[in-house]
Amino acid sequence: MTKTSASILILGAGGDLTKRLLLPGLASLLTRREYDVQVIGAGLDDRSDVWDEIVRTSFEAADVGADPDALLDSTEYIPADATSAEVLKRLLDACAHTPVIYFALPPAVSAKVCEALREVELPEGTRLALEKPFGTDLESARRLNRLLTLLVPEEQIFRIDHFLGMSMVLNVLGLRFANRVLEGAWRAEHVERVEIVFDETLALEGRGGYYDSAGALVDMLQSHLLEVLSLVALEPLPRLDQAELRSNIAQVLRSTRVWDDDPVAASKRARYTAGRVGERDLPSYVDEEGVDPARETETLAQITCAVDTPRWRGVPFVLRSGKAISADRTTVTVRFKPAPEIPGFIGEPKSDSIVLDLLSGEVALDLSMNGSGDPFTLEQTRLSTDKAPGDLLPYGQVLEGILDGDPLLSVRGDIAEECWRIVAPVLDAWRDGLVPLEEYAAGSAGPDGWGTAAG
Numbered sequence: 001m002t003k004t005s006a007s008i009l010i011l012g013a014g015g016d017l018t019k020r021l022l023l024p025g026l027a028s029l030l031t032r033r034e035y036d037v038q039v040i041g042a043g044l045d046d047r048s049d050v051w052d053e054i055v056r057t058s059f060e061a062a063d064v065g066a067d068p069d070a071l072l073d074s075t076e077y078i079p080a081d082a083t084s085a086e087v088l089k090r091l092l093d094a095c096a097h098t099p100v101i102y103f104a105l106p107p108a109v110s111a112k113v114c115e116a117l118r119e120v121e122l123p124e125g126t127r128l129a130l131e132k133p134f135g136t137d138l139e140s141a142r143r144l145n146r147l148l149t150l151l152v153p154e155e156q157i158f159r160i161d162h163f164l165g166m167s168m169v170l171n172v173l174g175l176r177f178a179n180r181v182l183e184g185a186w187r188a189e190h191v192e193r194v195e196i197v198f199d200e201t202l203a204l205e206g207r208g209g210y211y212d213s214a215g216a217l218v219d220m221l222q223s224h225l226l227e228v229l230s231l232v233a234l235e236p237l238p239r240l241d242q243a244e245l246r247s248n249i250a251q252v253l254r255s256t257r258v259w260d261d262d263p264v265a266a267s268k269r270a271r272y273t274a275g276r277v278g279e280r281d282l283p284s285y286v287d288e289e290g291v292d293p294a295r296e297t298e299t300l301a302q303i304t305c306a307v308d309t310p311r312w313r314g315v316p317f318v319l320r321s322g323k324a325i326s327a328d329r330t331t332v333t334v335r336f337k338p339a340p341e342i343p344g345f346i347g348e349p350k351s352d353s354i355v356l357d358l359l360s361g362e363v364a365l366d367l368s369m370n371g372s373g374d375p376f377t378l379e380q381t382r383l384s385t386d387k388a389p390g391d392l393l394p395y396g397q398v399l400e401g402i403l404d405g406d407p408l409l410s411v412r413g414d415i416a417e418e419c420w421r422i423v424a425p426v427l428d429a430w431r432d433g434l435v436p437l438e439e440y441a442a443g444s445a446g447p448d449g450w451g452t453a454a455g
């Protein structure tokens with residue numbers, strides 16, 4: 001059988017994403033599946049001298065004993081300004097196989113590169129992969145989509161959301177649809193609320209320049225957490241293929257809006273002040289490198305959404321993500337309505353819940369049952385699986401789709417636009433100062449009283 005081949009041309013390869021996520025993801029994929037892959041890094045700075053070392057260290061970071069010399073056909077770095085059509089032609093000439101042009105670039109630069117690509121004859125089968133954020137708002141996302149579809153068909157466009165490559169995110173579908181006990185209860189009749197939380201102990205980690213222009217809402221909720229919401233809320237699929245999955249995701253998101261259409265009541269924002277997270281002292285967010293103190297950038301965002309489908313009408317979906325929080329909490333929690341009181345038993349049944357940990361892969365079920373003492377006293381007990389984070393790194397999973405030409409795990413253009421449409425009223429309300437920017441000390445659990453139960 002012939003091996004699939006591709007030349008991955010990374011634009012903006014000098015950035016943090018390439019070495020922290022993209023190359024380790026590629027290494028984790030190439031140690032599991034054989035491809036003929038050439039990697040060309042390109043960027044404004046000249047990194048030619050250090051490129052081999054960057055690739056080697058990034059492959060080692062994947063922790064899979066990956067040796068780039070054994071796994072890659074070849075790799076090189078070409079200093080280049082990819083907003084020029086002439087330069088792009090030169091870069092594409094260096095590709096030995098069908099190119100995957102990977103935009104590890106800010107959205108405005110991606111748009112300029114797309115303009116320049118209109119003057120370039122792209123080799124048959126060229127794929128375009130774009131990092132988030134996809135645009136900076138609904139309008140710019142629409143413009144970028146229009147530009148992209150002038151270049152290649154939608155099926156050759158891969159808008160990256162590495163959460164779609166997390167094994168537990170994908171497991172949401174299997175868990176739901178393969179288990180009658182869950183699928184039967186997975187609806188408004190039984191579910192009280194759904195909480196999708198991605199709180200991190202990590203802070204900016206040198207990404208202040210990017211983060212300060214995004215904030216937690218755009219960095220995490222507008223993209224990743226809305227995708228997770230769509231999988232939790234999805235209707236059963238007639239087939240698991242890219243067309244069915246993405247059409248159904250789009251349908252869920254088209255039915256999703258801010259709770260009560262009231263972005264002020266349905267959203268909260270805060271940012272960290274100086275504090276200690278684990279063993280690390282952190283400065284106040286405004287004193288971090290790359291941060292403009294005049295901007296009101298939030299490092300913790302929460303919104304409540306409604307999914308207005310017959311299955312979910314009336315169930316709040318709370319999405320929250322923060323940086324520099326006391327402990328990592330990366331969970332989807334489906335809280336069921338409490339059962340009616342049972343005569344003769346001591347204690348009321350509490351809400352059962354199922355908790356899926358997106359990073360560790362642990363699944364836990366909190367149930368009310370008779371404890372070890374009095375046989376008629378109800379206690380809440382947790383049944384949980386082992387941690388099973390998945391073999392392939394999320395970026396490896398997503399790259400596999402790109403190399404195989406299957407956009408199943410990438411974001412379709414209309415979906416990216418829907419995600420912007422959902423958060424737009426919140427962004428407007430925040431820009432107009434209608435929602436106060438609260439504060440929390442780095443290393444704390446966030447401001448009090450936000451209403452997402454911990455754990």
Ligand SMILES: O=C1O[C@H](COP(=O)(O)O)[C@@H](O)[C@H](O)[C@H]1O
Nearest residue numbers: 132162200202219220224359394
């Ligand atoms: O895309 C992003 O995701 C990470 C969290 O995902 P992980 O796979 O690295 O755990 C987040 O820290 C980062 O701010 C955001 O840009």
